[in-house]
Amino acid sequence: xxxxxxxxxARSRWxxxxxxxxxxxxxxAVLLGAVALSLAPGLYMVGLSLMDNxxxxxxxxxxxxxxxxxYPRAWVASNIGRLYWNSIYVSTVSTVLTVxxxxxxxxxxxxxxxxxxxxxxxxxxxxxxxxxQIALIPLFMNLRLLGLINTPLALIxxxxxxxxxxxxxxxxxxxxxxxxxxxxxARLDGAAEFRIFASVMLPLTRPALATVAIFLFLQxxxxxxxxxxxITEGRMRxxxxxIYALLSSEFYGxxxxxxxxxxxxxxxxxxxxxxxxxxFIEGLTAGALKH
Amino acid sequence: xxxxxxRQRWRRHAAGFAFxxxxxxxxxxxxxxxxxxxxxxxxxxxxxxxxxWGSFVGLENYRALAGDExxxxxxxxxxxxxxxxxxxxxxxxxLLALLLxxxxxxxxxxxxxxxxxxxxxxxxxxxxxxxxxxxxxGLLNTFLTLVGLGGWAHPWLGDPATAxxxxxxxxxxxxxxxxxxILLAGLQGLPxxxxxxxxxxxxxxxxxxxxxxxxxMRPILALTALLSIIGGLKVFDLVFIMTRGGxxxxxxxxxxxxxxxxxxLNHMGIASAIGVxxxxxxxxxxxxxxxxxxxxxxxxxT
Numbered sequence: 220x221x222x223x224x225x226x227x228x229a230r231s232r233w234x235x236x237x238x239x240x241x242x243x244x245x246x247x248a249v250l251l252g253a254v255a256l257s258l259a260p261g262l263y264m265v266g267l268s269l270m271d272n273x274x275x276x277x278x279x280x281x282x283x284x285x286x287x288x289x290y291p292r293a294w295v296a297s298n299i300g301r302l303y304w305n306s307i308y309v310s311t312v313s314t315v316l317t318v319x320x321x322x323x324x325x326x327x328x329x330x331x332x333x334x335x336x337x338x339x340x341x342x343x344x345x346x347x348x349x350x351x352q353i354a355l356i357p358l359f360m361n362l363r364l365l366g367l368i369n370t371p372l373a374l375i376x377x378x379x380x381x382x383x384x385x386x387x388x389x390x391x392x393x394x395x396x397x398x399x400x401x402x403x404x405a406r407l408d409g410a411a412e413f414r415i416f417a418s419v420m421l422p423l424t425r426p427a428l429a430t431v432a433i434f435l436f437l438q439x440x441x442x443x444x445x446x447x448x449x450i451t452e453g454r455m456r457x458x459x460x461x462i463y464a465l466l467s468s469e470f471y472g473x474x475x476x477x478x479x480x481x482x483x484x485x486x487x488x489x490x491x492x493x494x495x496x497x498x499f500i501e502g503l504t505a506g507a508l509k510h
Numbered sequence: 511x512x513x514x515x516x517r518q519r520w521r522r523h524a525a526g527f528a529f530x531x532x533x534x535x536x537x538x539x540x541x542x543x544x545x546x547x548x549x550x551x552x553x554x555x556x557x558x559x560x561x562x563w564g565s566f567v568g569l570e571n572y573r574a575l576a577g578d579e580x581x582x583x584x585x586x587x588x589x590x591x592x593x594x595x596x597x598x599x600x601x602x603x604x605l606l607a608l609l610l611x612x613x614x615x616x617x618x619x620x621x622x623x624x625x626x627x628x629x630x631x632x633x634x635x636x637x638x639x640x641x642x643x644x645x646x647x648g649l650l651n652t653f654l655t656l657v658g659l660g661g662w663a664h665p666w667l668g669d670p671a672t673a674x675x676x677x678x679x680x681x682x683x684x685x686x687x688x689x690x691x692i693l694l695a696g697l698q699g700l701p702x703x704x705x706x707x708x709x710x711x712x713x714x715x716x717x718x719x720x721x722x723x724x725x726x727m728r729p730i731l732a733l734t735a736l737l738s739i740i741g742g743l744k745v746f747d748l749v750f751i752m753t754r755g756g757x758x759x760x761x762x763x764x765x766x767x768x769x770x771x772x773x774x775l776n777h778m779g780i781a782s783a784i785g786v787x788x789x790x791x792x793x794x795x796x797x798x799x800x801x802x803x804x805x806x807x808x809x810x811x812t
């Protein structure tokens with residue numbers, strides 16, 4: 220036993236002598252290679268957006284000379300201003316609605332023991348895992364019946380609903396974690412339940428609200444299937460389907476313009492990501508880590 | 511607190527429903543009602559245009575699917591998608607998380623960069639990769655030629671043999687950062703005293719990783735894998751934009767088949783039946799997930 224320990228200590232001392240350097244080199248090589256792979260496609264897209272067609276067809280990777288005029292052309296060609304506006308409008312309204320409703324529901328589930336609470340929570344959990352494709356046909360039929368196809372409401376309704384399970388789930392977890400004393404002090408003062416929620420508890424959940432809002436906004440901003448099915452008129456499209464429509468339009472032949480549109484689409488989110496990376500990462504992994 | 515009166519209890523139930531009421535209403539209208547509607551529709555034959563749903567056909571749509579080669583192809587592809595994607599995504603994510611889980615000067619910067627594909631829109635990613643795979647001037651073939659492997663150049667998305675692997679590769683590329691972040695958080699939450707004890711006992715880096723860290727990480731690895739499985743079964747945008755299920759159904763998955771049956775072929779009943787099957791599969795896997803998580807949680811306390 221003692222000899223085993225002694226040899227292993229000796230071995231580890233021997234390792235200390237050379238190992239850190241060697242393994243550090245390999246680790247760095249692997250990590251940098253992986254980072255390069257993660258970033259290469261995005262950089263390739265930026266490169267393409269600055270080429271002209273002859274450069275593209277020559278199979279060039281680095282654009283030279285560069286053609287920044289692709290950007291104003293893409294802005295006009297893809298009507299991206301309109302797409303931005305539609306996306307911002309639909310995503311913001313749905314996100315605000317979902318955050319408000321899930322804060323209420325999260326409080327109800329997390330802090331009030333009422334009959335039927337288990338059932339409500341079970342519905343939320345089903346909403347968290349179910350493939351939304353199941354709602355596609357029923358929603359389409361009903362939206363058509365109500366004459367809502369090609370209106371912002373056709374997306375705001377479903378987006379609000381389908382973010383709700385996630386929002387409620389995260390908010391419930393957060394409300395559960397708040398200390399009881401706060402609530403009891405307010406209750407002794409005779410505050411009504413809603414007052415306790417709105418003026419005592421809700422202000423404390425600001426970080427969770429931000430997390431949920433970022434996740435939902437990004438999900439709405441990128442949503443494709445419902446936008447593809449419920450919005451068929453070019454003017455009403457959101458960014459993802461608007462960009463998708465370019466693929467089947469005359470601009471497909473002009474790939475650099477398409478690439479410039481993709482960059483214009485991606486830029487706002489990526490800029491926000493680099494400023495608020497902690498919140499983004501927390502928001503996108505919240506569902507997984509809150510277990 | 512004193513004994514609660516019946517009135518207080520009643521008020522508590524009422525408050526509970528007042529708070530969860532709006533969410534419940536919305537979920538009922540957009541989730542429960544569509545599920546019921548789809549179940550009902552899956553028992554009918556309907557083109558989507560006649561005012562009411564068409565004739566009741568019982569389980570005929572399910573029987574038709576059972577005899578439909580494309581359906582089995584889509585099911586098989588969905589399974590392959592998940593079975594290939596999940597180990598790669600979790601394995602590579604774990605490897606990178608292990609490498610990042612040390613004192614590196616640029617650790618937080620690297621994590622930020624690895625997460626970029628997760629933040630990027632799937633539509634953008636898909637259109638870029640279409641270009642990367644383009645046979646003549648795409649990045650992949652250009653690169654292969656550049657490093658002298660021109661013989662490997664290939665019409666990746668045009669060949670039924672390579673189309674599905676090519677699509678899976680994009681999915682892995684997009685999601686590795688997600689696994690990485692979850693697993694890195696898990697690694698950083700491991701009990702330091704256990705790791706230190708193993709180190710003092712003379713475990714080398716390999717032994718530490720394989721015998722100590724990996725078993726401790728099993729619950730989080732399982733969670734990451736199951737999230738990936740469920741995500742993989744739901745995949746739509748990626749396949750729809752990149753290949754539309756082609757060539758010759760070689761990348762057709764359940765979600766793209768559902769969309770095609772409903773909105774290109776006007777087979778609302780068949781499409782609804784596919785939706786019902788998809789939901790049944792995902793919910794049963796989620797059930798297994800809940801079970802596995804419970805088990806691992808109980809394992810942790812003992």
